[in-house]
Amino acid sequence: MSKNKSEYLINRHDNQYEVVIGLEVHAQVTSESKLFSTSATKFGAEPNTQVSLVDAAFPGMLPVINGYCVKQAIKTGIGLKAKINKRSVFDRKNYFYADLPQGYQISQFKDPIVGEGKVILDMPDGQKEVGIERLHLEQDAGKSIHDLDPKNTFVDLNRSGVALMEIVSKPDLRSPDEVNAYIKKLRSIMRYLGTCDGNMQEGSLRADVNVSVRKKGSKEFGTRCEIKNVNSIKFMQMAIEYEANRQVDLIEDGQTIDQETRLFDTKKNETRSMRSKEDAHDYRYFPDPDLLPLEVSDDFIENLKSEIPELPDEKKKRFIEKFKLSPYEANILVSDIETSNYFENVIKKSDVKLATNWIIGELFAALNEKNLEITESPISAGNLSKLINLIKDGTISGKIAKIVFEQMMEGDKDPQKIVEEKGLKQESDPKALEALIDKVIDDNRDKATEYKSGKVKLFGFFVGQVMKVSGGKANPQLVNEILKKKL
Amino acid sequence: MSDITKQSLSELVENIKGKKLSSSEVTKAFVERSEKSKELNAYITEDYANALNKAKKFDEKPNLDLKLPGIPMAVKDLFCTKDLRTTAGSKILNNFVPTYESTVTQNIWNEGAILMGKLNCDEFAMGSSNETSFFGNVQNPIDKNLVPGGSSGGSSSAVAAQLTPITIGTDTGGSIRQPASFTGTVGLKPTYGSCSRYGIVAFASSLDQAGPMAQNVKDCALLQEVISTYDEKDSTSIDFKRNEYSKELTKDIKGKKIGIPKEYRVDGMPKEIEDLWKKGIEYAKDCGAEIIDISLPHTNYALPTYYIVAPAEASSNLARYDGVKYGFRAEGENLIDMYEKTRSEGFGAEVQRRIMIGTYVLSSGYYDAYYLKAQKVRKLIKNDFDDAYEKVDAILTPSTPSSAFKIGEKTNDPVSMYLNDIFTVPVNLAGLPGISIPAGHDAKGYPLGLQIIGKAFDEQNILNIAYAMEEKINFKKNVTDWWIK
Numbered sequence: 001m002s003k004n005k006s007e008y009l010i011n012r013h014d015n016q017y018e019v020v021i022g023l024e025v026h027a028q029v030t031s032e033s034k035l036f037s038t039s040a041t042k043f044g045a046e047p048n049t050q051v052s053l054v055d056a057a058f059p060g061m062l063p064v065i066n067g068y069c070v071k072q073a074i075k076t077g078i079g080l081k082a083k084i085n086k087r088s089v090f091d092r093k094n095y096f097y098a099d100l101p102q103g104y105q106i107s108q109f110k111d112p113i114v115g116e117g118k119v120i121l122d123m124p125d126g127q128k129e130v131g132i133e134r135l136h137l138e139q140d141a142g143k144s145i146h147d148l149d150p151k152n153t154f155v156d157l158n159r160s161g162v163a164l165m166e167i168v169s170k171p172d173l174r175s176p177d178e179v180n181a182y183i184k185k186l187r188s189i190m191r192y193l194g195t196c197d198g199n200m201q202e203g204s205l206r207a208d209v210n211v212s213v214r215k216k217g218s219k220e221f222g223t224r225c226e227i228k229n230v231n232s233i234k235f236m237q238m239a240i241e242y243e244a245n246r247q248v249d250l251i252e253d254g255q256t257i258d259q260e261t262r263l264f265d266t267k268k269n270e271t272r273s274m275r276s277k278e279d280a281h282d283y284r285y286f287p288d289p290d291l292l293p294l295e296v297s298d299d300f301i302e303n304l305k306s307e308i309p310e311l312p313d314e315k316k317k318r319f320i321e322k323f324k325l326s327p328y329e330a331n332i333l334v335s336d337i338e339t340s341n342y343f344e345n346v347i348k349k350s351d352v353k354l355a356t357n358w359i360i361g362e363l364f365a366a367l368n369e370k371n372l373e374i375t376e377s378p379i380s381a382g383n384l385s386k387l388i389n390l391i392k393d394g395t396i397s398g399k400i401a402k403i404v405f406e407q408m409m410e411g412d413k414d415p416q417k418i419v420e421e422k423g424l425k426q427e428s429d430p431k432a433l434e435a436l437i438d439k440v441i442d443d444n445r446d447k448a449t450e451y452k453s454g455k456v457k458l459f460g461f462f463v464g465q466v467m468k469v470s471g472g473k474a475n476p477q478l479v480n481e482i483l484k485k486k487l
Numbered sequence: 488m489s490d491i492t493k494q495s496l497s498e499l500v501e502n503i504k505g506k507k508l509s510s511s512e513v514t515k516a517f518v519e520r521s522e523k524s525k526e527l528n529a530y531i532t533e534d535y536a537n538a539l540n541k542a543k544k545f546d547e548k549p550n551l552d553l554k555l556p557g558i559p560m561a562v563k564d565l566f567c568t569k570d571l572r573t574t575a576g577s578k579i580l581n582n583f584v585p586t587y588e589s590t591v592t593q594n595i596w597n598e599g600a601i602l603m604g605k606l607n608c609d610e611f612a613m614g615s616s617n618e619t620s621f622f623g624n625v626q627n628p629i630d631k632n633l634v635p636g637g638s639s640g641g642s643s644s645a646v647a648a649q650l651t652p653i654t655i656g657t658d659t660g661g662s663i664r665q666p667a668s669f670t671g672t673v674g675l676k677p678t679y680g681s682c683s684r685y686g687i688v689a690f691a692s693s694l695d696q697a698g699p700m701a702q703n704v705k706d707c708a709l710l711q712e713v714i715s716t717y718d719e720k721d722s723t724s725i726d727f728k729r730n731e732y733s734k735e736l737t738k739d740i741k742g743k744k745i746g747i748p749k750e751y752r753v754d755g756m757p758k759e760i761e762d763l764w765k766k767g768i769e770y771a772k773d774c775g776a777e778i779i780d781i782s783l784p785h786t787n788y789a790l791p792t793y794y795i796v797a798p799a800e801a802s803s804n805l806a807r808y809d810g811v812k813y814g815f816r817a818e819g820e821n822l823i824d825m826y827e828k829t830r831s832e833g834f835g836a837e838v839q840r841r842i843m844i845g846t847y848v849l850s851s852g853y854y855d856a857y858y859l860k861a862q863k864v865r866k867l868i869k870n871d872f873d874d875a876y877e878k879v880d881a882i883l884t885p886s887t888p889s890s891a892f893k894i895g896e897k898t899n900d901p902v903s904m905y906l907n908d909i910f911t912v913p914v915n916l917a918g919l920p921g922i923s924i925p926a927g928h929d930a931k932g933y934p935l936g937l938q939i940i941g942k943a944f945d946e947q948n949i950l951n952i953a954y955a956m957e958e959k960i961n962f963k964k965n966v967t968d969w970w971i972k
Contacts, residue, residue, distance in 0.1 A: 053587060057807040059580065060567045060589060060686040062721050092803050094849070096826055103806020153822070155811070284849035286858060289692035289800050291722050 008175030009216060010244055012252045016216040019244040020224075021179055021209065022133075022171035023236075025186060026164050027196040028140070028204040029072045035139050035163035036063030036106065043202045047156035055161040057101035062290050065090075069163040070294065072195040073113050073137050074304050076165055079189045079311055080132050082117025084301050088136075090291045094284040099142035099155050107166075109285040112136035113294065119169075119189070120313055121181040122331050130182055131170035140164050165196065171210065171221065176237035183207070183233050184335065188312050192337045206231040211243045213251070222247065223257040227264050227271055239264040243271045315340055323352045332360055338374045345381030350388040358388060362402065366409050379408045387415040399472055400424050428475040430482065433466075436474065437482050440465045451487055462487065491516035492649040496558065496706035497733075499652055503549075503556050510549070510557025513652075514542035514601060517559045521603065521650040526970040527626045529645040531564045532572045532605040541601045553599030554713055561651040563642045564605035565612055566592045566697070567686040571602065575688040576610040576620040576638075579808045579815045579833030589686025590721070591655060591697045591714045598713050603651060607641030610835045611805065612662055612690040614638050615907040616897065619837040624894050627670055628966045629933055633891045636666025642700050643670040647966060653701045653710055657687060659694045660793050661887075661911025664923035667700055668886035668936025671925040671964055673707045673953070674700045676911075678943045679918035680725030683718030689804040691797040692723070694915040704924065704954040708732040711946060730947045738955040741775035745939075745952070746879035750786035751910060753888060759929045760885045767883055767926055767937040767956070774955040779879050783871040788864045789913040794905060795848050795861035796916070801838075802845025808833065840901065869917040876942050881949055884910050886923040886936035910938060920946045924953045925962040932965060 010017040034041060037054040054061045077084050089111040092104040114135035121128045142160035146153050167186065173179050187198035187205060198205050207230055212222035227243060230236045242264075247257050261280070262271040287293075310318070312334040319330040333343045333356070346355045363384065367377060379387075387404060390396045396404065396419055404415050404424060419425055427433060440462060441448050451458040466479050491513055494502070502508040518535045538559055545557040567573045567585035574580045588596070596602070609619040617625040617640025625640040627633035628648035635644040639656025643666030646654050656663040658676035667674025675698045682697040689695060699710035712733055717726040747768060752761070768778055810816035810829030817832050819825030834842070848857035875882065888909055897904045914921040919940055926937040937956070941949035 056812055058585070058587070058813070059573070059575070059583065059688045059807070060585075060684070062685055064720060064722050094803050094806060096806065096809060098811050098822055101807060101812055103809060104803055282851050284803070284846065284851070284854075286799060286803070286849055286854070289723075290689075 008177065010213065010248045012248050015252070017213045017244070017248045017251075018216050018218075019174060019240065020171050020212045020214060020221060021173035021240060022224075023169045023173065023179065023182065023210070024208040025167040025169075025183070026206050026208075027076075027167060027186075027190060027198070029069045029137075029163035029165055030195055030197055031066065031069050031072060031163055033066055033068075034161040035066055035069050035137060037161050039161065041162050045158055047154070047158060049158065051157040051160065055101065055157055057103070063106060063288070065291065065294065066163065069137060070113070070296070071304060072163075073135060073165055074296065074301060075193050075308060076167075076190060076195045077114030077117065077135055078305055078308050079193045079195075080114070080117035080119060080135065080167070082132055082135065083115035084296070085111065085113055085115055086296050086298070086301070087111065088113040088294045090137075090288045090294065091285045092288045095281050097141065097144070098153060099144045099157070099160065101142065101157065101160060105139050105141065106288055106291070107138035108136035111293075119182060119185050121178060121185055122327070123178065123181060128178065130172045130178075133168040133170050135165055135167045138164050138166055171212075176240050179209075179236055179240060180233050183236070185312070188334075188336050192309055192311050200232050203231060207236060209236055209239060211240055211247070212257075213244050213247045223259050225257065225259065225271070226261050228261055228274060230264055235264060235266055238266075238269055239271055242269060246271065312340075323347070323356075325352075325356060329356050329360060336374070342374050342377070342381050346385045346388070348385065350385040351392050354388045354391060355385070358384065362405055366405070370409075378410070378412050379405075380412050383408060383412055383415060390415055390419060394426060394428060394475065395419065396424060396426050397472070397476055400426065403472070424473060426475050427470055427473045428478055430478060433474060433478055433482055434486075436469055437466055437479070437486055440469060441486060448487060459483065459487070492520045494652070495702045496653040496709060497703075499558060500554070500556065500709075503558070504551045510542040510545040510559075510601065511539065513557065514538050514559040514603070517603060517649075517651060521561070521645075523971050524648055524650055527628060527644050527648055527650070528623050529606055529625055529641045529648065529650055530561065530604045531574055531576065531607050531620075531622045531641070534571055534602055534604045538601050538603045545599065545601065550599060554709065555595065555598040555600040558600045558652060559603045560595065560600045560654060561603040561606050561645055562592055562595075562654055563608050563639050563656045565608055565657050565688045566655065567688065568592055568602060568605065571605065573605065573688070574622070575612070576608045576622060577808075577834065577838070578621040579829070580688070581621065581815055583814050585686070587686060590683035590716065590718045591687065594714050594716055595655070595710075606639075606645050606651075606654060608656075609638035609640065609662075610838050611688065611801070612638035612657055612659055612695075613801070613837050613841055615661070615665060615904050616892070616894070617641065617666075618894065618898055619835055621835060626970060627891050628970065629670060629891065631969060632894045633933070634669065634894050636669035636891060638662040639666050639674075639700060643667055643672055643674070646670070646672045646700050646702060648970075653699065653706050655697055655710070655714060656700050657690075657695055657697050658911075658915065659690045659797060660915050661908040663698045663700055664886050664911050664921055664936070664938055665907055667923040668925070669891035669934065671934030671962065671966075672700060672702060673704055673922065673924050674698065675707050675711055675922045675946070675950070676914065676920060677711060677715060677946055678725075678920045679915075680723055681715045681729075681920070681944070681946070683716065683721040683724050685718055685720040691800040692804060693800060694793075694797060696915075704922075704950060704957045705733060705736060707922070708736050708950045708954075711950070715946075725944075727944050732947055732950055735947055736954050737951050738774070738958060740952050740955045743776045743881065743948070743952060744779050744879040745771050745776045746779050746781035746875050746882040748781050748783040748786065748875070748882060748884060750783050751884045753909060756888055757929075759890075760888060760935065763927050763935045763937065764883075764885050770926075770956045770959040771883060771952070773959050774952075776952070781875045781879060781882070783868075783875060783913070785864065785867045785871050786913055789868055789916055790905060790909055792861045792864045792868065793908070793912040793916060794844070795857050796865060798841040798845030799849050799858050800845070802842045802849065805834070805838070805842060837901070865916050868913055872913075872917045872919060872940075880942070881945075881952055882940040884938045884940065886910060886938040890929045890931065890933035890935055914938075914940050919943055920949055922949050922953050924957055924960070926956075926960050927962070928965070934962075
């Protein structure tokens with residue numbers, strides 16, 4: 001086992017515990033219609049307005065597979081460098097609940113559509129590979145609403161039958177930070193592929209988190225608990241921390257851990273038991289006789305492979321090799337498809353180094369402050385590109401550029417126009433600068449004398465004064481040169 | 488035309504097309520006879536007024552190019568019919584009115600037929616005597632207090648009693664062929680995937696098939712031609728070339744090889760059945776067929792296999808009847824209590840028994856021993872047929888191990904009831920087509936049927952054999968109208 005400084009361990013008395021985490025991520029397939037019906041899947045529609053007879057399980061209604069969802073699942077599998085199973089089987093997972101109209105969920109149990117794959121995480125101390133166990137397609141359930149009426153539960157079936165991909169990781173994760181990186185990477189890959197929008201607020205991405213602990217160095221896994229349906233990365237991390245500590249406390253106290261399903265209470269920041277192993281449902285899985293096994297040909301898979309865009313890992317490699325970006329910069333720029341698209345649009349017509357710095361630095365900070373996504377950026381890639389060119393060709397200084405940038409954030413204006421309108425063009429005429437500098441030296445005779453007598457630190461003062469007098473427009477390089485001569 | 492209801496479907500179609508009869512006349516005749524026949528309890532829901540209206544409309548603008556022009560028809564209450572209550576013979580769907588139409592019935596209406604009402608059946612098609620229906624027993628027109636078979640008992644009774652010129656049933660383990668045999672009528676279970684299951688209340692999805700039930704083979708062929716279509720709404724529907732079965736019907740079966748499976752000589756089979764089978768073999772020979780002894784070695788395992796597979800699927804298929812969305816609901820303290828009360832009160836004993844069997848065989852720890860093993864045996868049974876069809880074109884067996892029995896006779900003996908399906912069940916497990924035709928009577932004068940089993944998608948062949956044998960058998964119907972006062 002590699003020793004690294006960011007190792008996440010829980011210390012109790014003289015013991016060190018390692019945390020072992022596996023995730024079952026439920027990702028909603030990006031698709032106009034549901035997995036086995038033609039109902040729409042739009043988020044936020046009026047309750048029970050996107051429900052077909054199939055979704056509501058009327059007598060005699062039959063599921064018909066949505067081929068688009070199958071393609072999306074296979075594409076995701078390709079993105080996870082996973083084995084695509086040419087034959088997969090839909091099973092029924094039987095249980096009763098008011099928001100499960102059929103009395104069973106159609107899922108894939110023994111023969112999932114996607115087999116083993118992997119995801120590479122970029123951690124501060126290097127890369128880490130997380131194994132994917134499988135990916136399968138399944139239906140979502142409806143939604144039970146318990147707080148609209150003191151006595152009754154309301155059911156909204158809009159979500160009933162929506163296609164989900166359940167992506168099961170191997171128990172390869174070892175810390176909340178790795179979980180954060182894993183979810184982000186998974187989300188990034190699916191967004192590149194267009195197979196899941198990864199919107200956690202809308203529930204498009206949620207996870208069941210399996211947590212166990214073991215003494216450091218132990219090869220055996222501890223007894224795990226499954227924390228159900230956590231819908232944000234922050235909550236996942238909090239739940240893991242709480243749960244791992246709870247388990248360590250139990251062990252240290254000489255108690256055993258019960259294998260059970262737990263819920264994370266986000267208000268109290270604690271997990272609590274939902275049901276024990278003994279109470280676990282017997283889902284009576286069996287192949288759904290309404291559906292034939294799903295068979296896809298090699299050609300079908302190959303065709304989909306040809307539709308796969310450049311994914312973050314490949315893009316990162318290209319950015320480093322072609323644009324000489326640092327791995328850190330590349331990671332940030334490929335982390336989501338919109339950012340990388342933005343970056344690539346900016347550098348079409350401008351300097352890569354400057355573009356990288358401006359995007360990672362100014363732009364991200366400004367967007368963050370305004371709580372905007374890159375897709376909502378007031379500054380278009382084209383205009384940022386123009387701004388960078390104005391810096392590059394000496395029309396404006398970096399400092400002025402920041403002023404222009406701020407104006408651009410107020411509305412997507414052409415930086416050229418801002419520079420012209422506000423008269424922000426850099427002063428690079430040596431004669432004009434000389435006049436300016438003469439005046440500054442004249443006004444500060446005493447300091448000039450001090451400088452000449454050896455107080456060289458005062459050079460900076462003169463540069464500052466010149467810039468101030470010029471309203472920041474003086475070309476700093478020329479100012480330096482002329483000042484040196486004059487003083 | 489004194490007795491319209493005595494006419495076969497083919498005759499009625501001919502007379503309507505020849506403008507000798509109107510749809511209204513025909514519909515009125517069958518409605519009147521149905522109304523006089525309430526004692527049979529063949530109907531669950533009558534829709535006579537609408538039927539007469541539709542007939543009138545048809546006559547105003549008759550389209551005589553259709554295959555079933557203005558023909559009135561009652562159908563098994565397992566088919567969802569738009570705007571007409573569909574109960575599946577169960578209390579739990581007592582108040583259920585679909586907003587949609589099953590593909591099979593839609594195909595029938597598209598050819599000009601008119602819905603008269605919904606026919607009684609065993610609850611969720613689970614039964615062999617129609618005694619499990621929430622809507623009561625159905626009388627067999629052959630004799631008072633005789634079961635009409637099941638689960639399509641209302642259908643067989645209605646056809647035999649001429650309350651409808653023809654009808655459709657569903658067959659999961661014999662539910663068309665056994666009641667046909669018990670009532671002296673013809674019933675075809677098509678190849679699995681031939682008729683769409685869309686809109687049919689599901690019992691066991693991998694076995695259920697709709698099929699025609701008729702007075703004679705020709706009518707049966709005509710209706711099969713109408714109901715069998717490829718349907719994208721049913722993922723198990725199969726896109727194969729479907730014949731115009733009635734047009735291509737022929738009595739020329741010279742040289743056809745017909746197999747006689749030795750394993751169907753079951754222990755304790757009445758001599759009457761044995762004799763009927765022998766007679767059947769002679770009839771087939773008379774028609775020019777070649778008789779070949781064959782073996783279907785796994786026949787013995789068919790019934791136990793069926794009684795694992797069918798309840799397993801049913802236990803899951805019937806989970807949707809939970810009182811939440813439609814149908815019967817019993818109030819409860821909480822959700823679980825509501826479920827328990829709804830399903831205890833809404834389902835009858837036989838349905839509950841099968842749900843429990845099905846739940847058991849799918850349970851973790853038992854799944855491999857029961858469900859998985861049953862699936863393996865099912866494959867072996869199918870392989871038996873595949874092997875046999877290397878040598879023969881069709882297989883001839885009795886339809887049932889006995890004639891119809893008295894109402895109540897087997898109610899408390901489910902296993903003896905299940906044995907009724909011993910000759911029909913293997914056909915469902917293998918997904919093959921099978922037809923039962925009336926072939927004789929037992930000592931009590933009750934009808935007995937012979938079953939002809941075909942290769943998959945080879946409905947034409949077994950219809951032809953049945954058509955040829957029907958002529959030789961020359962079955963004499965002995966329905967006395969005893970229930971009409």
